[in-house]
Amino acid sequence: MKSTVVGISDCQTCAEAGGELVTYALGSCIAVSAWDPSRRIGGLLHFMLPDSGLDARRAEQNPCMFADTGIPRLLDSLARQGADRRRLIITLTGGAQVLDPQRVFDIGRRNHLAAKKTLWKLGAMVAAEEVGGTVSRTVRLNVDTGRLGIREGGGTEKELSPRAGKEVANGVSRVGR
Amino acid sequence: MAYRVLVVDDSPVMRGFIRRVIRLSGFDAAECLEAGDGEQALARLRSEPVDVILTDINMPVMDGEELMRQLSIDERLRNIPTLVVSTDATKLRVDRMTELGAQGYLSKPFSPEMLRSELERVLGCAT
Amino acid sequence: MIALDRAVLMEAVNAAVNQAMEAMFFDAAEPVCDCECSDGREMITVCLWFHDAMDGEFMLATPVPTAVALAASFMGCEPHEVDRSQAEQIVCELANIICGSALSSLEPAAELRLSSPLITPRACTEEEGAIYQHYRLLDGCLAVSLRLE
Numbered sequence: 001m002k003s004t005v006v007g008i009s010d011c012q013t014c015a016e017a018g019g020e021l022v023t024y025a026l027g028s029c030i031a032v033s034a035w036d037p038s039r040r041i042g043g044l045l046h047f048m049l050p051d052s053g054l055d056a057r058r059a060e061q062n063p064c065m066f067a068d069t070g071i072p073r074l075l076d077s078l079a080r081q082g083a084d085r086r087r088l089i090i091t092l093t094g095g096a097q098v099l100d101p102q103r104v105f106d107i108g109r110r111n112h113l114a115a116k117k118t119l120w121k122l123g124a125m126v127a128a129e130e131v132g133g134t135v136s137r138t139v140r141l142n143v144d145t146g147r148l149g150i151r152e153g154g155g156t157e158k159e160l161s162p163r164a165g166k167e168v169a170n171g172v173s174r175v176g177r
Numbered sequence: 178m179a180y181r182v183l184v185v186d187d188s189p190v191m192r193g194f195i196r197r198v199i200r201l202s203g204f205d206a207a208e209c210l211e212a213g214d215g216e217q218a219l220a221r222l223r224s225e226p227v228d229v230i231l232t233d234i235n236m237p238v239m240d241g242e243e244l245m246r247q248l249s250i251d252e253r254l255r256n257i258p259t260l261v262v263s264t265d266a267t268k269l270r271v272d273r274m275t276e277l278g279a280q281g282y283l284s285k286p287f288s289p290e291m292l293r294s295e296l297e298r299v300l301g302c303a304t
Numbered sequence: 305m306i307a308l309d310r311a312v313l314m315e316a317v318n319a320a321v322n323q324a325m326e327a328m329f330f331d332a333a334e335p336v337c338d339c340e341c342s343d344g345r346e347m348i349t350v351c352l353w354f355h356d357a358m359d360g361e362f363m364l365a366t367p368v369p370t371a372v373a374l375a376a377s378f379m380g381c382e383p384h385e386v387d388r389s390q391a392e393q394i395v396c397e398l399a400n401i402i403c404g405s406a407l408s409s410l411e412p413a414a415e416l417r418l419s420s421p422l423i424t425p426r427a428c429t430e431e432e433g434a435i436y437q438h439y440r441l442l443d444g445c446l447a448v449s450l451r452l453e
Contacts, residue, residue: 086203109332110332110442113326113330113331113332113442114330116288116330117330117331117377120289120330120377120380121377121380121381123201123380124201125198125201125202125289125290125293126290187420188393188396188397188400189393190375190378190379190390190393190394190397191397193379194328194378194379197379197380235400235404235417235418235420237420263404264400264401264403264404264405264408264418265404265408265416265418266404266405266408266409266412267408267411267412267413267414267415267416268412268413269413269414269415270415270416284405284408285324285328285400285401285404285405286323286324286326286327286328286401286405287327287328288327288328291327
């Protein structure tokens, strides 16, 4: 299996048979995965901050740093490779609470809200999510099967998908919030 | 299957929100009809085929509970699956609407995903 | 008339505001004591009445730019695509949702009847006997008051 690592403030897509996208150290950051089951094309975005208006210059240099610029970039990138937005299965992972002495709003929660707002504006809905809590996560997307594996801290990997595991059927799912 | 969905709510922006969820949820070629109160809803139901009804409760002219009552006594309309979408989450109301035939009850506020999930359940299918 | 502790009322309203903002507006609401919501700006203020298990009045007010931003989030569009009528409808619906949700949680076994929310020229201010709270949002602010009769 060919594994592509997605760094912080980074976005990668994959259309290769046997391909996998993986991102590490999701604290307050959010990983957005999008997978087209018909074309077997997948993408993974790891963004840090909710709103590019906070730093327009940095957003121009690296749109993947922010929810509102990174998510459109992810979806556009997949569309250019032939993915159909209407078919995309989209998940959100991360948004853990990171202690900050001057915390006003929990940045993890803000990132989560920004991701949902951006997706809603772009005309996409979330199929499944695992957000909140206080531990860092690793996410792995198998591009052949669409399977999304999540590992919390040093624990064992579990699957998150719309047809198994946790669904967004009862609103926002929060772990330990 | 292309569903015909009737959205009954006196708030145009709420009808728009629900319509958007239905469209984005991928229900095949769903056609959304709208009504601003129970009386308008009945008029549409008596003149056009509808596969599922989503209705608010607190509306002027005819509220959602009276609409359900009218549907329950009309043998042509009583079997249309109905999902109640309302700010009223009191037990008395939920019980009454269920007794009148509502297959689902979603209290406001709800996320787009919650509405999609409840609609899938009422329609008895998955997208 | 059911007597309710002021703190219990406040908690129910806070929870309802938070749930509404998060689920349908993708926003966070933080109760604050030290901000002036209007600050001289034009406000959209909505009033509705409730009766049966509890009788009273609920008001919600927000500056026009906040109402526009909320409408854009709710509708999934850009702020410049929101007209005044839609901004007002959003504030009405938000008042309906918060009031209904709060009262349903306070008296889940009772009857609840809400009037239709109406735009009002009255100001939403702190009055004796009413609970009153400002909230800071990610994109603005709003104020609510709830008075039981």
